[in-house]
Amino acid sequence: MTPPDPIPLLGEDYKRDPYPLYDTMREAGPVHRVLFPSGVVAWLVTGYDAALAALTDPRLGKNHARGNERWRERASIMPEPQHSRLQVHLLHQDPPDHTRMRRLIVDAFAPRRIEELRPRLQELADELVDRMPASGDLDLVACFAAGFPFQALATVIGLPPSLAAGFRREWGKVVQPVGPEDPGRPAYEALLRGLQGYIADVVAHFRAHPSDGLLGRLVDACDGGGLSDAELDSMIFQLLVAGQEPVTNQITTALVALFRRPERWEALRNDPGLLPRAVEELLRHDAAFELTTWRFFAEDADLHGTAVPAGDSVIVSLCAANRDPARFDDPDGLDLTRAPNPHLAFGHGVHFCPGAALARAELQIALGTLLARLPGLRLAVPDDALEWIPAVLARGVARLPVARD
Incomplete structure (x- = not known):
């Protein structure tokens, strides 16, 4: 059978509000052929079950x-x-390698440890x-939402201030690759080289200064034969990029949702005890991890009544499932x-986000x-002027201009 034409998942309108399209797709069935901006054609799963x-x-x-x-x-x-x-990090591994690698990091993100770190x-x-600044409008991304998750992550994984100061947030854009013919390709490759050099500096630091923090333990595991050099680099890459940028984005989606409903902001201000449940609802309502990363069948397979060829990518829409x-x-x-x-904002199964407890605490x-500190916050620009990031798998705004009373 000729496969259906793919549904394009691209454009500013889609990134601003993908939910009407997800509603249409979900009502038509659980699996759809879709087209991403890179030209990748994939199979998207939309319903909760x-x-x-x-x-x-x-x-x-x-x-x-x-693939x-x-x-x-x-x-x-x-x-x-x-x-x-x-x-070759956790998101791209299957058991038993995934099990071996995940075992090395879960203790650092265990709920009990995160609670112990909450005062810091x-x-x-x-x-x-x-x-x-004491007065005037603010960009909450620049002055808070970008910095707090990285500082929290550095605390949890044991990244010393001397190294943390050298991390450039723009390195996070390497998860948004551009094709070989794209005019932005040289800049993209320069970011990659810079990030890989930074990771090499991190590894060298912990080889010279052993530590019982997570990063020090990962370097020790590599030196002891428990990780390959590439696995070590990849896991540090995943920690530094996937470990903080999604929380930055989730802070922005949560704030946008609350600013759109001032009565909810006021309810939380009056009753902070609502925060744990409110955070879960904000995660469900607009998750920063909009789509999962790739999955593949080793053989041609049936997926909820849809024939999917071996090696085609299968992606789950966490946002569509959560609505x-x-x-x-x-x-x-x-x-x-x-x-x-x-909700499925942190995924499910063996690839459930190991940093979920930290993300919940941060939010x-x-x-x-x-x-508590800035109760009169409100958007300083029209809602439709917000710039939603173009990342394929993620949701969030690049800037969040706010006014304050």
């Missing part, structure tokens, strides 16, 4: 070696040597607010007391601090 099944389907693997030539032509475009050294994380948030009316009452609403709230602290 279908997403849950795909996230736990043992037939679907994450290793890039499973077919059609996929590689457009998606596997990070150049060498960076592709080999930075793309609160200090970091307060210090950022203390440094804000499924078959699972959530009033799915487009924002119910800060919703319970239970089995609670970030929102709680802004509500």
